[in-house]
Each structure stands twice: as structure tokens, then as C-alpha cells.
Amino acid sequence: MDSLHHAAELIAGAERLVVFTGAGMSAESGVPTFRDALTGLWSRYDAEALATPEAFTRDPALVWGWYEWRRELVERVHPHAGHFAVARVNCAVITQNVDDLHERAGSPHPIHLHGSLFTPRCSACGMPFGVAAQAAPVRPAEMPVTRATTDRPPVPLSEHRENAENSCSREELTGAGAADFTAGATQLAAGTAETATGSLLREGPRTPPACGGCGEPVRPGVVWFGEALPRDALEQAVEAAANADVLITVGTAGVVHPAAEIPQVTAKLGGTVIQVNPRPTPLDGVCALNLRGTAAEVLPKIIR
Numbered sequence: 465m466d467s468l469h470h471a472a473e474l475i476a477g478a479e480r481l482v483v484f485t486g487a488g489m490s491a492e493s494g495v496p497t498f499r500d501a502l503t504g505l506w507s508r509y510d511a512e513a514l515a516t517p518e519a520f521t522r523d524p525a526l527v528w529g530w531y532e533w534r535r536e537l538v539e540r541v542h543p544h545a546g547h548f549a550v551a552r553v554n555c556a557v558i559t560q561n562v563d564d565l566h567e568r569a570g571s572p573h574p575i576h577l578h579g580s581l582f583t584p585r586c587s588a589c590g591m592p593f594g595v596a597a598q599a600a601p602v603r604p605a606e607m608p609v610t611r612a613t614t615d616r617p618p619v620p621l622s623e624h625r626e627n628a629e630n631s632c633s634r635e636e637l638t639g640a641g642a643a644d645f646t647a648g649a650t651q652l653a654a655g656t657a658e659t660a661t662g663s664l665l666r667e668g669p670r671t672p673p674a675c676g677g678c679g680e681p682v683r684p685g686v687v688w689f690g691e692a693l694p695r696d697a698l699e700q701a702v703e704a705a706a707n708a709d710v711l712i713t714v715g716t717a718g719v720v721h722p723a724a725e726i727p728q729v730t731a732k733l734g735g736t737v738i739q740v741n742p743r744p745t746p747l748d749g750v751c752a753l754n755l756r757g758t759a760a761e762v763l764p765k766i767i768r
């Protein structure tokens with residue numbers, strides 16, 4: 465039996481299926497993977513150096529410009545056949561991605577281990593920034609705890625900026641509509657923006673954080689390197705992986721922790737792990753099947 469057919473049989477027989485996704489899941493929708501997230505003008509930046517609290521403290525407007533660029537890009541793309549295949553089956557979705565492609569394909573409640581491009585929050589108390597503030601405020605206890613334990617000191621942003629500014633203007637840095645993005649990002653960073661260029665949230669008007677705008681900057685609603693993952697999300701993900709009889713890991717390099725340990729939880733407790741990735745990863749060893757293909761090609765063939 466070929467491996468695609470074998471995988472389809474295992475998945476069809478699963479009672480508690482989990483799908484765990486990384487940046488490669490969004491690649492065929494047109495969202496660059498994290499290791500190549502920086503294309504064009506942003507290619508002068510190291511994503512890991514930008515996705516840190518230190519970078520935001522040092523230059524909030526530049527970091528906001530990067531996240532606005534990514535959010536705008538996600539707004540322009542669409543889920544692919546792989547997202548729709550996952551949404552068709554009864555499963556728990558755990559994602560490292562900060563886009564909303566799983567939701568837009570119909571997966572009801574993906575667990576976002578690394579936050580979202582669409583949930584900016586107060587950097588002091590964690591309250592969501594905008595209409596979400598009235599909905600479900602993030603309890604301060606869930607505020608990410610930051611510890612400078614990044615795997616290597618981020619390359620000083622001043623070095624990046626120096627290079628960047630030598631070769632292109634700040635307006636160019638943040639792509640199309642640059643000037644107002646930067647201005648909007650600066651306002652957002654200062655927590656003073658009532659509106660910022662390009663609606664940050666799909667819902668209606670934004671309001672200051674429910675905490676009354678404690679004067680701290682509004683930050684992107686993602687988990688940066690050196691920050692703890694949201695406790696609820698991590699607990700839900702570990703529980704789902706521990707109970708899974710089949711887990712499909714799709715499009716992750718398996719190098720960012722603790723998320724990379726999720727497939728290992730399933731394997732350690734006797735579940736079957738199936739990997740979908742064109743390239744080998746450190747997760748190969750815990751997978752019963754390693755399907756060397758892409759998310760949009762393989763998932764519709766194995767999830768029927």
C-alpha cells in the first residue's frame with residue numbers, strides 16, 4: 465500500500481484527530497514561510513530579530529510596520545485546498561501561524577500557540593485593543609512573560625536600520641502606502657491611535673484598551689521569541705495532542721519550542737504521527753509516515 469493510501473486509512477479510522485500546522489501550511493496561499501518571511505524590501509531584516517520584545521522596545525514603529533505589512537498580505541490571500549480539507553473533517557487544529565486562513569476555511573476554533581496578527585493588545589495589561597476589548601479581555605495572568613532567553617542575542621536593530629536606511633527610505637521599508645503605515649504604526653505604538661491606516665481589526669471602530677489606555681504602547685497580538693506562550697492555548701494544545709490517536713504535522717520545520725514538542729507528545733503516548741513537508745525535519749523520527757509533499761497537494765488526498 466503506498467504511503468498516501470496508508471495515511472488516508474489511518475486518518476479515516478482516527479477517533480481523535482489533531483492537525484498541527486506551521487508556516488508551510490500557509491505557503492501555497494502566498495504567505496512566505498517564517499524562514500523566508502522577509503521578502504523584497506524586508507529581506508534586509510532577520511525575522512527572529514524583529515519578532516522580539518527588544519526590537520519592539522527599540523523601534524515600535526518599525527516592528528509595527530512589519531506586522532502591518534504581513535497583516536495586509538494575509539488580507540489579500542485566501543485559504544487553499546489543504547485548509548478546506550482540514551476544515552471538512554472533525555479534528556482539533558493547533559497552529560503556530562498568526563494568520564487567519566484556518567478560520568477563513570471554516571475550522572471553528574484553531575488553537576493559536578503564537579497569537580494572531582488580528583488581535584493587537586495593550587503591552588502593559590494585555591487587554592485586547594479594539595472591539596475585542598468588550599468581548600473577551602485577555603486576563604493579565606495570560607500576559608506573556610518575557611525572559612531574555614532567546615536562543616541568540618537578536619542582531620541589534622540599529623545595525624539593520626543603518627543598512628536599511630543606507631539603501632532605501634523608511635517610507636519604502638514598509639511597502640505600499642508606506643508613509644501612512646509608518647505614521648499609523650507610530651500612533652498605534654504610542655497607544656494613541658484611534659484609527660490607524662489599514663483597519664487593524666476586521667470588526668468596527670477601535671477603542672483604547674479596556675484598561676483605559678494605561679499609556680503603554682499597543683503591541684501586535686503575537687508571541688515573540690523570549691515570551692511564554694499563552695497558558696490556555698498551550699494547555700489545550702498539549703491536552704489535544706496527548707489524547708490524539710492520529711496527529712498530522714504540516715509545514716513546520718520543528719525547530720521553534722515549545723510548539724515543536726506537540727507532535728512528540730502524541731508519539732510518546734502511543735499516537736500515530738504523520739508528517740506533510742517537502743523537506744526532512746527534526747520531527748521525521750517521531751513520525752510513522754513522512755509524506756514528502758506540500759500541504760495543498762497532499763492534504764486533500766489523505767483527508768477524505
Ligand code: BV8
Pocket residue numbers: 485486487488489491492497498499500515560561562578579609610611613614615616686687688689690691692693714715716717718719720721722740741742743745757758759760
Ligand atoms: C519561550 C509569532 C520561554 C511571531 C513565533 C534553544 C533551543 C531551543 C529553543 C530555544 C533555545 N533558546 C531559546 C529557545 C526558545 C525559542 C526557540 O524555540 N528558538 C528557536 C528559534 C531555537 N522559543 C521561544 O522563544 C518561545 N518562548 O521559549 O519562552 C519562556 C518561558 C517562561 C517565561 C518566559 C519565557 C516563543 C516562540 C514563539 C516565537 N513566535 N511567531 C511572528 O510570527 O512574528 S515563531 C515563528 O516560527 C512562527 O510562528 C512560525 O510558525 C514558527 C515556527 O516556524 P515554522 O512554522 O516551522 O516555519 P518555518 O518557516 O521555520 O518552516 C516552514 C516549514 O514548512 C519548512 O519545514 C518547509 O520545508 C515547510 N514548507 C514550505 N512550504 C511548504 C511546506 N510544508 C508544506 N507545504 C508547503 N507548501
